[in-house]
Each structure stands twice: as structure tokens, then as C-alpha cells.
Amino acid sequence: MNRKLSREKAMELLFGMTLSKDTMEDAVEAFVENYEGDIKEIDLTYVKQVLIGVNNNKEAIDKVIQENLHNWKIERISKVNLSILRIATYELLYDKEVPRGVAINEALEITRRYSDEKSVSFINGVLDKIKQD
Template sequence: MGRRRKMRDLVFKVLFQSEFREDEIDEILKELLSKENSDSLKADVERYVANIKEKKKLIDEKISSCLENWELDRLSTVDKCLLRLGTYELLYEADVPIEVTLDEMIELAKKYGTEDSGRFVNGVLDKIAKTYAPAEKFLL
């Protein structure tokens, strides 16, 4: 597994577990990162998680505006966490091409979600990218 893929996988796991242990995000991070040797990987996971937590309200608003016939709180926890991670990366990580984010979220959806998760997550993130992604992301 590539470094960035592993980082996204760990961020997803933190986001997922924090849905059930909201007050314990630091503890979840510590548990999941205790087995990792790479300081730069740990730093990236911590940065992503902190930024997603800080921007969660904005991220959720963007996701909600792109959901058709769905409410965010009715989504599966897996799909919701993948959409938050993907939306964060689309909007705030300038050096990650849109296609890379979409591909990575589809892979995580196939790994952790239902049979339909990949297609669903891809559709919503594609709409978010087209609606909200910074113009320079389309040039990567």
C-alpha cells in the first residue's frame, strides 16, 4: 500500500471511530498511530484529522448541498466518513488532483462500504468537485 493510500486509510479509520467515540479523537489517533513508524505519515494523518474536525460544519454543508434525495445523517457511517475525507481533500489539499481523490475514495468505499458505496461516493464527490473545487485543481 502506498504512503498516501495508507494515510487516507488511517484518516478514514479515525473519522469512522470518532463517530462512535466523539470525545476521544486524540485517543483514537494515538491508538491507530502507535503502530506506525513514519513520523511524516503520522503528521499527515494528524493534520488531515485536525483540519477535517475544524472544517466539519463547512464540509457537511457542501456534502448536503450535493446529496439528492438523501440527508447526511441518514447515510451509512462509512459513506459519510468517506465523503468528509474526500470533500476535505478536494477543497483544501491543493496538490492532490481531483481524479486521485475520487479514485482513492472509491477504493476505500470498496474496501469498507457496501456494494453501492463506491458508485455513490464517486457520484457525490464528482458533484462536489464540479461545484466547489478551486479552479486550479482542474489544472493538476
């Protein structure tokens, strides 16, 4: 199983859930049914853990993100970037199995694939501040 790919799929699902208001169960079920790659490459346990963790701690995660924004409101962040920030912040605060540097680096790699270079710098700055807290 590929943790990097699993993290990316968790972000895609979280983003999709933000737009569709699907439950985690419905989103994961639809993902499994429609995934065109080898589903064995995805660590579904990890994906669910991240989605549940973000959902259960969303208020605290968003508060930490907001506290570490400079001249920004969380509402202004694109849904993709917010999904990336939420997962990375969840990993930094709650998932002690993921090294802090890995959480940030993986978030930046996902940002490069799904957003632009300005977003990479923005997310790096926010996560670096969160890491220092």
C-alpha cells in the first residue's frame, strides 16, 4: 500500500465531501466502486482514519489554521488548499505516527499537483507556523 497515494486520495475525498456534503461512508464507498487503479495500492484504513480525524476535529483544526494565517481569513482559502491544510494539520496535531516533516512535505507535493506555486508557498508558510506551535 502506498501512503503517499493514500494521502492524496484522502485529500480528493475530503475536497469532494466539502462540495457534495456526502458522508465519509458514502464518499469512500463511491471511491472504491469507481476507482480505476489498483485499489490494493490504497490504504483505505488510513484514508478513513484521516477523514474521520479531520471530521471529528474540524473545529479545532480550522481554529489552528486560522490562528496561523497572516492577513487571511480561512473562508478565502480555496477548497482544495483548505483540504490539504486540514489533512496536514490533522497529521501535525493528532497523528503521532507521521513525522512532522513528512506531513508538511507530502502536503506540499499534493499542492504542487492540485494547485499553483503561490499556493505551495502559502501552505508551506502556514504549516511551518503550525509546526512551531
